[in-house]
Amino acid sequence: MIPAIDEIRRAAARIAPHAHRTPVMRCRSLDAMSGAELFFKCENLQRAGAFKFRGAVNAVLSLPAERAARGVASHSSGNHAAALALAARVCGVPCRVVMPRGAPAVKQAAVRGYGAEIRFCEPSLQAREQGLAELVADSGAAVIHPYDDEAVIAGQGTAALELVEEVADLDLLLCPVGGGGLASGTAIAAHGASPRTRVVAVEPAGADDARRSFRQGRLLLSVAPDTIADGLLTSLSERTFGIIRALVHDVVCVDDAAIARAMRLVFERMKLVIEPSAAVPLAALLEGRLRCAGQRVGIILSGGNVDLGRLATLDMDR
């Protein structure tokens, strides 16, 4: 039921010609502020600007050739659309994406820039799913779900695998959690390749379905989630909840003000552009939500796709 570390190792070999092996960065001042040794896995420097490319390209490469030839498809308003479009391009297969009318122009431009076809729909989940169903009926394209997919989860886990292979003896490994693809892959990778490392998933308080599900032992969905971490609005699936429940040691929450502060610190001290979702784990550390004094802590900086206008807003908050 739970994918094995071997699937992540196979994914790592499969995506190696296409994905960046992203650098691990340190920061003295954030070490001093947290009292821990922090190792940042820079997926903001991944192709298409986020870890999402790993899962997308692994999923496309895992399709049988005749299936891939008919193309891939998904519905998304965010990073998954761009990641899938680029994955399809590097694999030489067509890509079609259903996007809600009104999706940010910059996201539309990214998807088109990677050569994918966009079909617009009304901005509701129902319209998105119907649009995708029609598109698949027309084209025979394979649907690549952003997180509820074994190949996607295995791909996302390659970031943590690279990190634990490069940095030995991590006490703690932190990642953000939204739909749970990254958290699932991270937990499988750490469990298999660095078993004494504790994995903690961090979630915005305004979209705390994973924490509630984890505490209550049953899948609960987000109702009207609201957070600046716009990559983490989605709820877990039964598949990702099952993996997280089995292999993640804890799920903790932080509020938006702490997320904005952490994001600003990464800009100012590390000179890295990250999106709000990527700042969520560091926010938990700096808010004292986790014991980490003297520990070696890995953090997945999940992505860097943020509008400059958003940064302006963060500055206003100061």
Next chain:
Amino acid sequence: MIPAIDEIRRAAARIAPHAHRTPVMRCRSLDAMSGAELFFKCENLQRAGAFKFRGAVNAVLSLPAERAARGVASHSSGNHAAALALAARVCGVPCRVVMPRGAPAVKQAAVRGYGAEIRFCEPSLQAREQGLAELVADSGAAVIHPYDDEAVIAGQGTAALELVEEVADLDLLLCPVGGGGLASGTAIAAHGASPRTRVVAVEPAGADDARRSFRQGRLLLSVAPDTIADGLLTSLSERTFGIIRALVHDVVCVDDAAIARAMRLVFERMKLVIEPSAAVPLAALLEGRLRCAGQRVGIILSGGNVDLGRLATLDMDR
């Protein structure tokens, strides 16, 4: 008269325990936009956020012990103050800085955070020089000039030395030019360690003293310089002009709008925070001011000390 490559090699050995060997980064989309192969030397990831730390720490380490014990001093409203303060701290010597009243609070905080003492003065060059003279008379501190100093120039050259050692066969090497310390060190390093590499210094059109001096063959000073590249407002000295005239192949200019566009591209495509001064060389490439098609081009990303508020302004321009 012109410092030799050996001085830069000695500086590299001297500063190695203290300065970061910064990474060299690539970017597919900027390669595509420029038609060249670009290699970015990330001095925005240097300690204290800019290449300035290299020169400052080399200068402090080059002082005789009894001279260093009385401390170091300078006047500065910008990166040199922070770099010198940190250099003094890592060398265990006192540091005093004359800053104009009204210098940005964030810069004052950086200098104080590194343990230096600030003496405030009126915001004029005369008041700054007088404040520094008084401070030196009181303390016997050694003045470390931000660029008109052989040890500082040798330290700045270590960035280019690392780059040409790591990336063979660069056709072109670009750096920004203000007072000329970085441009001088870069030209000496390339001339000595990669002689077929052409070095071009790039300057904001609103502070074009280096270009005018280079073209006319005599030192001309900036009058009322005005540019968003606030690290490049200063004029060359006789020393830096002499080196640039002898070893730099050309000096070209770009306007502020092009600088802002280049800075935004580095944020969006490379996910790196850079200050406007650091964007100046890339701006020249993207504006077509230099022949670079098919060439291997090194670019010194000189620093990353920028307020988030500044980014907001750039976004408005779009």
